Amino acid sequence: MDPLGPGPAIPPSGSSPAEPPAGTGGGVVLSDVMGRDRSINLFAGFVRDTESASQRLENSAENTTVLAPLNSAVEKLPRKPWEDPRDYDTLGSNAYEGDDGQERAQRNLRRFVEAHLVPVSPWKEGQKVKPIAGDREVWWEEKDGTKLIQPGAIEVVSVAGDVANGQVWIIKGVRNYASAN
Template sequence: MRHILSSLTFLLLFLFCAESAAWGLPSFPLRKRIPQPLVNHLRHERSLQSLQGVKEWLGNQQPLKGAAMTPLSDTKAQGSSGDPIISDVLPKTRGINVFASLTRQFESVEGRLNDPSKNVTVLAPRNSAIQDLPRKPWESPNDYEEFGEIKAYEGDEGQDRAKRNLERFVSAHIVVQSPWGEGEEAETLGGDKLSWRKDGNKIYIEPSGIQVETIAEQVSNGEVWVLDGVINYSQ
């Protein structure tokens, strides 16, 4: 008897579902739509996690090795139509893919590198130089002092601080001039003033004294210089 009742119950349930589908009766999905404020919060969390994972990711990158220094006197500006620009060659330059990836995070930087009418000199730190930083590129001692280590980059406001710091770091390495002569003071996209000097066969960025390992690319709207360190991006 129990078996018969179970079978009848199952049959009735099946018929009800079939009728519901046929008559277009509303269904009640188990998944609920996440409120938009929560969606935005989750996006911020994922973005912050991405920032926090950069340090680990850096360890898997291969540093530049064996590159030869290109003499400054051999650098030539190429202005022909159709020639590659900085944004074309930067991601392909060996050993600086970490910095190249960071330049694509900010419209102000990416837009400048994509503009064939505005020349730039990109001072791209090697992967290992960024990896060896005493703090992450988006960290600021001032933020930790003001908000504490736990809350400095927590929540929406903390996320915004991290993004501003990271943009400042990237902008400090984009000189808005090319060609760039020895001893000539030039401004970065972040507003700082830099120059360079030559000592024998070596080139140094001043005032930080960071050595230029190679001038890796010369294209129609500028050059890519690979650095052994990072420019002082004091925050």
């Protein structure tokens, strides 16, 4: 095993004084559970490719509710999450080529991912919160036994992970991320 690597596969017993107290999921954090459900592996990959999101989901001190769209919802988008029609309007069909294009694509992907990260957990019904990216508040409500993310009435399929720093909610749609900053 590489002495500079991530450490042993089996966690040591006890906790170091620097670790915050464990929540409902023990020492497991959101980054540990994001890739477990294949139905959201596209979004989980986007999270891994977005440094700010990865760091947040690894941080046991920052609670987050992840609104993870189903693969089918991502696949139905009219464009890739890293594409922005405004970039094409301004720069043409080569908007994502070269170093500048890669930076633009990464910024757009970050906006998409962060529009699906709510910086609270537990998240109470009706509690209006601004996601990490964007200035439009989101909330959830239950109707006929179904959780719906508002605005947009996006159905929550299930809660795929409940861990020390938050929850992963699998959703049937994609939040409107075009207006996120």
